[in-house]
Amino acid sequence: MRSPIPDYLASALSSVEADHSGATADYIPELRDADPDRLAVAVCTEDGQMYSQGDCEVEFSIQSISKPLVYALALADRGFDEVLGKVGVEPSGDAFNEMSFDTEFGRPLNPMINAGAIATHSLVGRHDATAEQQVERIVDGLSAFAGRRLEVDESVFESEISTSFRNRALANMLRANGTIHDDPLIAVAGYTRQCSLLVTVEDLARMAATLSNRGVNPVTGAPVVPAAVVRQTLSVMATCGMYDGAGDWMTRVGVPAKSGVAGGMIGALPGQAGIATFSPRLDKHGNSVRGAELFQRFTSEMGMHLMDVAPPGLAAVRGRRIVGEGDEAITIVSLQGNLAFAGAERFLRNLVEEPLTTKRVGIGIVRVGSIADVGRRMILEAIRRLTLDGHDVYLIDADGLLPDPDPGHGGRVTIVNAPGDILRINGLDL
Numbered sequence: 001m002r003s004p005i006p007d008y009l010a011s012a013l014s015s016v017e018a019d020h021s022g023a024t025a026d027y028i029p030e031l032r033d034a035d036p037d038r039l040a041v042a043v044c045t046e047d048g049q050m051y052s053q054g055d056c057e058v059e060f061s062i063q064s065i066s067k068p069l070v071y072a073l074a075l076a077d078r079g080f081d082e083v084l085g086k087v088g089v090e091p092s093g094d095a096f097n098e099m100s101f102d103t104e105f106g107r108p109l110n111p112m113i114n115a116g117a118i119a120t121h122s123l124v125g126r127h128d129a130t131a132e133q134q135v136e137r138i139v140d141g142l143s144a145f146a147g148r149r150l151e152v153d154e155s156v157f158e159s160e161i162s163t164s165f166r167n168r169a170l171a172n173m174l175r176a177n178g179t180i181h182d183d184p185l186i187a188v189a190g191y192t193r194q195c196s197l198l199v200t201v202e203d204l205a206r207m208a209a210t211l212s213n214r215g216v217n218p219v220t221g222a223p224v225v226p227a228a229v230v231r232q233t234l235s236v237m238a239t240c241g242m243y244d245g246a247g248d249w250m251t252r253v254g255v256p257a258k259s260g261v262a263g264g265m266i267g268a269l270p271g272q273a274g275i276a277t278f279s280p281r282l283d284k285h286g287n288s289v290r291g292a293e294l295f296q297r298f299t300s301e302m303g304m305h306l307m308d309v310a311p312p313g314l315a316a317v318r319g320r321r322i323v324g325e326g327d328e329a330i331t332i333v334s335l336q337g338n339l340a341f342a343g344a345e346r347f348l349r350n351l352v353e354e355p356l357t358t359k360r361v362g363i364g365i366v367r368v369g370s371i372a373d374v375g376r377r378m379i380l381e382a383i384r385r386l387t388l389d390g391h392d393v394y395l396i397d398a399d400g401l402l403p404d405p406d407p408g409h410g411g412r413v414t415i416v417n418a419p420g421d422i423l424r425i426n427g428l429d430l
């Protein structure tokens, strides 16, 4: 069989092809003169499968899509306290190059606007890193996100730096407020090099997929940033990634995303896939017009909106039965599906509402797909309370799905592979 996904992506591209509205970024000459008709899309799944269509081989500068990735590197290198002390996480509601600083500390409001991104650039690497070493760290880090060595486009860099009057003003404000300690011009040069890194739409999809995959590049298997850093980064992308269009984006598209003025755009669907588009004409917010249209299409057709939560397909408690009679009886409670808070709550409620009538109880998790940490803790607490109530508790877990099953403080549990083992352990034969 031929996969229908490339055909779907090709038809998505043709549905937006005729839209020539918007314009290339005019404040950077190299970008203004780029071919505006380029159009590409790529989807990389969280296990590394790539689907792409259109101008996939064309390289363009990453621009502001570097911002969330460099933010992730800064958080990984310097820790949350230092980074959050310098750059806030509030949407500015202003354009990307606006002078947005908080009134109390003079901190940039978030790392997605230029002021915050220039400050974030200077927070990457070790404290004693030179400006060159910081740029190197960023090239290495973004290359790890992409899964291949990235290079700076020197002509884009020269073109942008020669007209970067506004960014220089922002960097001077950062220096005056004490947010950065470096020479403001050197900070802008480093930030501009970061924005001038060349990528393809497939590179962007792999970068986004690394965010979707808790910070591990799904193609190379390399851990790039820790999962806690990814959560922070995706949250900031969701609230601030599309600048003054962020609220509109989150309600209509519902995926943490980031755009760049060269026409690239990424969206990260946690646990599923990274998506990237490329089309250079921009709307008034500086976001790619056809990229945004493609994302909107994907949301409605592929059910991507994060607030559109699928109904729980399976009841958490699959069944409850008693095997054997009298003193030999054992209650088996079988669970299924993915156990996070809501699923584990159903299990607890089942035990509360229908008190057990047998001393022995087996909890079957063979048909459970995954157990979130909260689900694990809730199940272990149930086991502890059942033990204290006088029950002998068995966990039927042939695959070791529930790691480190220690119920703690007076709880006791015996792990078995199958219900029959409970009988055997007790010398019963039914």
Ligand code: GLN
Pocket: 063, 064, 065, 096, 097, 114, 160, 167, 192, 195, 259, 260, 261, 262, 286
């Ligand atoms: N390098 C660009 C700038 O600083 C990035 C802006 C963007 O992509 N939105 O203006």
